[in-house]
Amino acid sequence: MSEVSGAIRTADEFEPNKATAMENTKISADKVQVYYGDTHAIKDVSINIRAQTVTAFIGPSGCGKSTFLRCLNRMNDTIDICRVEGRIAIDDEDIYDPKVDPVQLRAKVGMVFQKPNPFPKSIYDNVSYGPRIHGLVRRKSELDDIVASSLQKAGLWEEVKDRLDSPGTGLSGGQQQRLCIARAIAVSPEVILMDEPCSALDPIATAKVEELIDELRENYTIVIVTHSMQQAARVSQRTAFFHLGNLVEVGDTQDIFTNPRDKRTQDYITGRFG
């Protein structure tokens, strides 16, 4: 374990312009442990996630990618047996501090799930759900604007602008997932977490969502969990490789894929396990 964190620290030290990298840090996790009852699911993970960057979490299934992702917006709080230790800070503010309301945190750190999960409501109501709850608007026209701009940013506007009143569950899988992204964008988050957002989609829908992720990078910090290494290579600038609850290696996506430092990373990337 110590060997692993050592590897990360060395990775940071070899960073060419470390100063700018640190400046850009949006989320920093330090020695995070997660337990499900007696199961130690995340072991001593420390990582810095940069702003306006897409960071990909890769690793064999069951290695704790989702678990760690869910720590970043405290979704793990909703699981009774889950316990998180260590420090996670967003903009240098500890999100596990008792002062922090997890509900408000989740407005700042949006989440998109593996399976598209639009509410059984109209497309309009799906997108306006967040702004309404958080009281972000005073007039109906403002709400209309937010809905329209969120759908536009999610690249769904052209397809649904004539049927905002029809149910969100009636869209195709890819459209549903983009609706969920629009829904997350509508609350103006700073970070968007995506847990295998394309695993339930066909290749064409996947390409659209990937394109969208690339566009969103300009305004948001994005963390994406993915099973597919091609996807990680296509959409992310930084990649973190998890294995059995450990963070094995983190670095520029290019480096990780062309020049992995750790044997396990290499084995995974070359398809020897996973």
Next chain:
Amino acid sequence: MALSFLLLTILVVAGLAYVLAKSRAFKSAGGDIRLLHSLPGYYGWNGALTVLLPTFLALLLWLAIQPVVVDHTVSGMISAESAAESTLGLVMSDVRRIADGLDLAVQNGVLTAQDASRLNTGSSDIRETLGAVGVALGAEVTAEKLEAAQTYRSATATGFWMRTVLVLLVALGGLAVSYRRTDKDFRARNFVEQVVKGILVFAALLAILTTVGIIFSLIFNTVEFFSLYPAEDFFFGLVWSPSFGGGSELGILPLIWATLYISLIALAVAVPVGLFAAIYLSEYASPTVRAVAKPLLEVLAGIPTIVYGLFALLTVGPLLVDIFGNDGALGVGWMQGGTAVMTAGLVMGIMLIPFVSSLSDDIINAVPQAMRDGSLGLGATHSETVKQVIMPAALPGIVGAILLAASRAIGETMIVVLGAGAAARLSMNPFDAMTTVTAKIVSQLTGDADFASPEALVAFALGMTLFVITLGLNIFALYIVRKYREQYD
């Protein structure tokens, strides 16, 4: 041979068939089970079933046909005059009683078998003899009836012998067939599975046929009623006052009104309480609380409704009178007696709480976790999630549950009989005693009324109306529940 002994014999033959077929199958494969098409047990069952099925079929047929044939033979002996005195049916039942009485006398040792068959009207007082063994005869035993009874006895006795022989033959035939058929290539498993499937189909069919039978009997009697009493007076009459002397007014509206009024009060109690309990249990309760509270609520659903009725009569009614009665705490004097629409409605509502809560709980739990995560992930609180996502998603299912509860409320009887009173009345005051459709069905059929009078037959028309209403509600509820299920598939 007595029936029980015969059945035992059949079972023994079937057991024999099982053993024989199994061992023969084993032998035909030279002791190597792998060469058999099916496992040896299937050959055994095949043997047993080949004996049992045709035998029982033959036995059932015989049991159905023999009485008809014997009756037909004997009734031919009754002269036209004695049939004209009363009816043929009455004479025949006399004949059967005499025959049964003689059998009984022989069994008890009062008469020997020979005496019994040689008995004649002149030599002894048959009525007295039979009275001694406990068979009371209404009319004098005529020579003709006695002769008919003797024929009846001998025909029945012959029938029994033939039955035994036939059944045993069929059983042995089945044994032989199954034994010959048993061979290592015979598909015993397929045969046995077919038979099992047949049994399942039969069971399902039986349930459906019974329902159809019940519906038809309702329909026939309802049609009968409407031939005696005008339908428009029944459906639109505002007065319910049956009098068995004739000249009854049988308007259903007061009864329907009370039924709906009580159901409405019951739902007004059960729906909010049941629903809130369900929300608490499925969304907020810790697993420990849930593990205790849910079974407890379900126990409440298992209490017989008559117990709730007693609760209404002895506790809730007097309590309400203490509050709303003439000398009540509020001094309003709205309530004259303990039985009232309110009493029955409140208690029925309590009865329905577990029904509503357990159905709603299942429905709320069926809302996918992904919905909750989606909402929480957007920064909604738990209660916002419940209110804005889970409830709307579960609403159609909950409406279905409420409709099912409503149809139970409409069909409920005991609470109404004990809690609501017996007077049919059209009134807005919930503290008045009224009576419902179900309670009136009971009282119309338990009276001394002639079963062919409109006052009795009206029960079927009431039952039919109730049936149509609850059926409609149930179908509507199922439709809604099903439609809701499709959303997540």
